[in-house]
Amino acid sequence: EVVDVVIAWLLGNGLPKQNIIIWDRFDMMLKDAGYTPERFPGIKIEGLQTMVEKLPEGDNADHSAWLDKDGNHISAGNFDQDVYYWADVEGPKDLPYLNQHVFNGKYSYFGKLVTQKLTKIINIPVFKNTGNGVSMATKNLGYGAICNTNRLHTPLFFDVCTEVLAFPALRDKLVLNIIDGLRGQYEGGPMPAAQFVYDYNSLFLATDPFAADSVGHELMVQKRKEMGIKVNEHPRYTEYLRYAERLGLGVVDPAKVQVRHV
Numbered sequence: 001e002v003v004d005v006v007i008a009w010l011l012g013n014g015l016p017k018q019n020i021i022i023w024d025r026f027d028m029m030l031k032d033a034g035y036t037p038e039r040f041p042g043i044k045i046e047g048l049q050t051m052v053e054k055l056p057e058g059d060n061a062d063h064s065a066w067l068d069k070d071g072n073h074i075s076a077g078n079f080d081q082d083v084y085y086w087a088d089v090e091g092p093k094d095l096p097y098l099n100q101h102v103f104n105g106k107y108s109y110f111g112k113l114v115t116q117k118l119t120k121i122i123n124i125p126v127f128k129n130t131g132n133g134v135s136m137a138t139k140n141l142g143y144g145a146i147c148n149t150n151r152l153h154t155p156l157f158f159d160v161c162t163e164v165l166a167f168p169a170l171r172d173k174l175v176l177n178i179i180d181g182l183r184g185q186y187e188g189g190p191m192p193a194a195q196f197v198y199d200y201n202s203l204f205l206a207t208d209p210f211a212a213d214s215v216g217h218e219l220m221v222q223k224r225k226e227m228g229i230k231v232n233e234h235p236r237y238t239e240y241l242r243y244a245e246r247l248g249l250g251v252v253d254p255a256k257v258q259v260r261h262v
Helices: 002-012 027-032 095-101 112-117 137-142 150-166 209-226 239-246
Strands: 021-026 044-049 079-091 105-111 121-123 126-130 174-185 197-206
Touching (some): 002 174, 021 027, 021 112, 079 112, 105 112
Parallel strands (some): 121 174
Antiparallel strands (some): 079 105
């Protein structure tokens, strides 16, 4: 388990346990993935938000598990309304959307954990696809650090991967990206699809998340072709990487990215 090794490395280099936080956007996903206090004693485990997996139905349904007495999501206070990603796309106002995204409207707020608490971030995504693109370093952090994201998927999916990582709350704190490719997933992503999972036995370490995704994308395309998947190689699936390079956020030109095999 990559996270176990990273924690052991941090502890071995003198970082106190109380200074380590394992986090993700949804608390239930942390639990489902096995990140529990029993497994990691003394390590803080924090999800930015709560989400009820199955909403109660009916006019008199009890939503107190995720709504407070004023009708606000109980996780609303976990987000910093002074630091936000704005896009002229509005999220729906229905209960299922609010349950999953905390807020609607045109603002996607950053988690206070990211803006106020963390000083360094080690980003540990999985080697997997999302359609003809990848869901690795940039998407893991870009969509994991803010709320109200589903509204962004269709019109701005890849732009978000670049622009959210430009905010100081992430850019100034992200020190290492470790793409976990011990097992990879070449189809069916970003959600788990066991039939497309394979042993890859690889780890990718990079200080630049865009360089990491550039390398990861090429390897993913290669794997998908090997498995007989019809691959759409339209430039739109990698434009966010070139966009990042134009903004000075990273290096994605294969001629400039330094790759070392260990």
